[in-house]
Amino acid sequence: MANIKEFGSKVWSIICLVSKFIYESILIPIWNFIKKIFKNPKSAVGMSILIVFILIGIFGPLIFPYSAETDVANKYLWPSLEHPFGTDWLGRDVFRQIIAGTGNMLQISFYTAIISVLIGTILGILAGYVGGVVDKIIMSITNIFLSIPSFPVYLLLAAVIVINGSLSFALIISLFSWAGLCRAIRIQVVSLKERDFIQICHVMHMSRTHIIFNELMPNLFSYIAINFVISMRNAIVASVGIMFVGLAAYDPTNWGAIMQAARDKGLVNVQNVIILLYPLINIVIFQASTLLLSNGLDETLNPRLKVM
Amino acid sequence: MENAVENKNNKFIRYLKLIRQHIAQFFVKYRYFFIKIGISVITLALTVILLFFLLRLIPGDIVQEYALKLQGNRGIPYEQAYELAKDLLNYDPNENIFEQFGRYIGGLFRGELGVSYIETGVSANTLIATRLPWTLFISSVALFLSFFIGTAVGCYAANNRGKLVDKISSGYIAISGSIPDYLMALLLVIIFAFQLRLFPNAGNYNAFETTPGFNLPFIGSVLYHAFLPILAYTLVQTGTWILQMRGSAIGVLGEDYILSARARGLSEHTIHKKYVKKNAMLPMITMLGVSFGALFGGATLLESVFNYPGIGLEISNRIISKDYMVVQGLIFFSSAMVICVNLLVELIYPLIDPRVRRAA
Numbered sequence: 001m002a003n004i005k006e007f008g009s010k011v012w013s014i015i016c017l018v019s020k021f022i023y024e025s026i027l028i029p030i031w032n033f034i035k036k037i038f039k040n041p042k043s044a045v046g047m048s049i050l051i052v053f054i055l056i057g058i059f060g061p062l063i064f065p066y067s068a069e070t071d072v073a074n075k076y077l078w079p080s081l082e083h084p085f086g087t088d089w090l091g092r093d094v095f096r097q098i099i100a101g102t103g104n105m106l107q108i109s110f111y112t113a114i115i116s117v118l119i120g121t122i123l124g125i126l127a128g129y130v131g132g133v134v135d136k137i138i139m140s141i142t143n144i145f146l147s148i149p150s151f152p153v154y155l156l157l158a159a160v161i162v163i164n165g166s167l168s169f170a171l172i173i174s175l176f177s178w179a180g181l182c183r184a185i186r187i188q189v190v191s192l193k194e195r196d197f198i199q200i201c202h203v204m205h206m207s208r209t210h211i212i213f214n215e216l217m218p219n220l221f222s223y224i225a226i227n228f229v230i231s232m233r234n235a236i237v238a239s240v241g242i243m244f245v246g247l248a249a250y251d252p253t254n255w256g257a258i259m260q261a262a263r264d265k266g267l268v269n270v271q272n273v274i275i276l277l278y279p280l281i282n283i284v285i286f287q288a289s290t291l292l293l294s295n296g297l298d299e300t301l302n303p304r305l306k307v308m
Numbered sequence: 309m310e311n312a313v314e315n316k317n318n319k320f321i322r323y324l325k326l327i328r329q330h331i332a333q334f335f336v337k338y339r340y341f342f343i344k345i346g347i348s349v350i351t352l353a354l355t356v357i358l359l360f361f362l363l364r365l366i367p368g369d370i371v372q373e374y375a376l377k378l379q380g381n382r383g384i385p386y387e388q389a390y391e392l393a394k395d396l397l398n399y400d401p402n403e404n405i406f407e408q409f410g411r412y413i414g415g416l417f418r419g420e421l422g423v424s425y426i427e428t429g430v431s432a433n434t435l436i437a438t439r440l441p442w443t444l445f446i447s448s449v450a451l452f453l454s455f456f457i458g459t460a461v462g463c464y465a466a467n468n469r470g471k472l473v474d475k476i477s478s479g480y481i482a483i484s485g486s487i488p489d490y491l492m493a494l495l496l497v498i499i500f501a502f503q504l505r506l507f508p509n510a511g512n513y514n515a516f517e518t519t520p521g522f523n524l525p526f527i528g529s530v531l532y533h534a535f536l537p538i539l540a541y542t543l544v545q546t547g548t549w550i551l552q553m554r555g556s557a558i559g560v561l562g563e564d565y566i567l568s569a570r571a572r573g574l575s576e577h578t579i580h581k582k583y584v585k586k587n588a589m590l591p592m593i594t595m596l597g598v599s600f601g602a603l604f605g606g607a608t609l610l611e612s613v614f615n616y617p618g619i620g621l622e623i624s625n626r627i628i629s630k631d632y633m634v635v636q637g638l639i640f641f642s643s644a645m646v647i648c649v650n651l652l653v654e655l656i657y658p659l660i661d662p663r664v665r666r667a668a
Contacts, residue, residue: 143351144358147650148643149605152620153362155627156635160365237488241609244490245624263494267502276498280491288486 036300043296049289057106060099066253068092076271088275089265098278100253104166105236111170112177112235113228119174120181121224125212127182128189139186145179154242163248173238181227185220192219222301229294233287240283255279341655348651355643359636360412366632371401374425381428396423397633421637426629432637435622442512443606443618446534450541451603455596458549463588465550466557467580477550484547490609493540497613500536507536510615537614541607552595557588590661594653601649605642
């Protein structure tokens with residue numbers, strides 16, 4: 001009986017420790033970060049538009065389900081209550097198409113951002129912190145990816161590899177988008193390495209993992225956060241571009257695919273132009289929100305700009 | 309006698325040492341240039357390797373396809389056609405990868421970038437010769453236009469921070485930064501070409517009414533067709549130039565020499581013109597060079613929106629028609645041009661700004 005009680009109290013203490021750890025090192029920083037985002041008006045506006053897009057992406061298809069059934073009798077309807085954005089050349093609802101495409105676009109941009117930020121950060125820290133031969137090898141690889149024009153290679157890869165989902169799309173786009181981040185992170189690490197607090201850590205024989213994760217990472221956090229948003233932007237530009245050429249047409253509700261189809265139908269027809277304008281305006285709003293978010297983050301997280 | 313020979317030897321050795329010293333001095337003096345050249349040669353070599361492996365991703369046996377086509381076209385036996393196809397495409401799937409790579413490098417050194425196996429008589433070289441002038445025409449005109457407008461406006465906005473001009477220009481930056489260049493092009497095409505019918509929606513000149521050459525109707529037609537692409541390019545790029553120039557000029561305004569110039573009682577006009585603008589332009593010139601290098605690849609989407617026959621449109625059309633050999637050659641050409649122009653910028657930059665050479 002006493003044993004079980006002891007065991008229970010041990011389990012309870014472990015649960016307490018774990019929950020305390022989660023609360024202190026994950027929830028509070030995230031909460032502080034969110035508070036920081038909403039303090040700056042620019043990033044607050046950008047973040048709220050982005051949250052609206054995410055909500056539409058998650059709950060939109062549940063409220064307004066989209067069916068690809070064609071209904072030629074009702075083609076090219078003007079906007080009405082039943083069809084807020086009108087219907088296209090096959091009588092499908094444009095509003096529901098765009099809502100169905102939102103999730104896909106967000107998935108592509110988030111996956112790309114995550115993959116390229118992971119690769120760029122790891123290689124950038126490795127190059128900047130280890131230095132020497134490793135640095136030279138990584139930087140020459142980065143230089144290749146920065147000097148090959150990326151968009152033709154995206155098109156080539158999209159034609160050669162069959163793209164069948166947002167993850168494979170993201171993998172292709174992040175093949176090039178990590179390089180710029182890697183270079184930026186490396187420059188930061190090289191300049192941080194010469195600072196006093198890192199030198200003191202070296203003198204105190206602290207472990208490399210401690211220096212990298214506890215000393216370097218907090219200082220790099222602002223760059224990583226801003227570059228995350230920027231690579232989301234670039235992913236949208238690149239993926240819509242690839243769709244726009246007509247490659248990677250795996251999802252007809254993707255905004256790029258809608259625009260491409262409308263363009264194929266002929267832009268002399270005003271109806272097609274109107275159908276094309278909805279995804280275009282959505283893309284511009286998305287781009288504007290990420291631009292505002294990254295600029296706002298830059299202002300709040302990089303205090304050197306405040307001085308100027 | 310022996311003494312004389314020894315003397316001669318000593319003299320010779322001394323001369324050798326002197327020559328070696330001079331060579332060493334030469335390398336030390338210009339080491340900045342040699343390091344830069346070495347880095348770009350390595351980058352180019354690695355790029356070639358990467359493109360070679362990209363080419364190996366292509367599915368299907370292209371040599372066989374091409375051989376069958378040659379057999380049909382020229383009426384020769386299959387074995388002969390296969391050999392011919394191997395020679396023309398400069399690619400043999402039966403060799404091991406090192407021999408293939410040797411072949412590929414040999415082709416690049418001979419200046420053969422890749423032969424089309426869909427159209428006869430077309431290769432990456434002929435495409436570059438016919439398409440590159442058009443790409444360079446629209447993109448360089450747009451680049452220089454946006455550079456001059458952007459740097460002038462950016463400098464003015466930095467000098468009048470917080471005033472109306474600054475607010476308008478930052479609003480413009482936000483708008484132009486949110487529209488990708490091909491969507492801007494699409495909007496312009498929809499409005500001016502398809503709906504208002506003021507400008508043509510495709511092509512580079514009117515082939516029916518004008519003859520290529522140095523005559524007025526031809527030049528007029530070329531400018532008329534190039535107006536919308538140049539406008540789209542300029543509208544989007546000016547925003548980035550304003551942003552960069554404004555940031556650079558604000559950085560310069562905080563320098564000590566501006567303070568000392570003010571202390572000497574120089575007029576604001578002189579300070580802005582002679583101190584701020586000149587110093588803020590230095591990083592802009594590097595960026596101009598880098599952007600110029602990127603032009604050689606062509607703007608794929610912008611050109612395909614306008615159906616403007618440049619390198620970019622060629623690349624996207626050839627990818628869709630699966631003409632990968634040519635595509636690979638065009639991509640190699642554009643990345644080689646990027647590397648070369650970047651190298652040139654880095655070599656010229658110390659002549660403009662001596663601080664860089666001392667730091668290196």
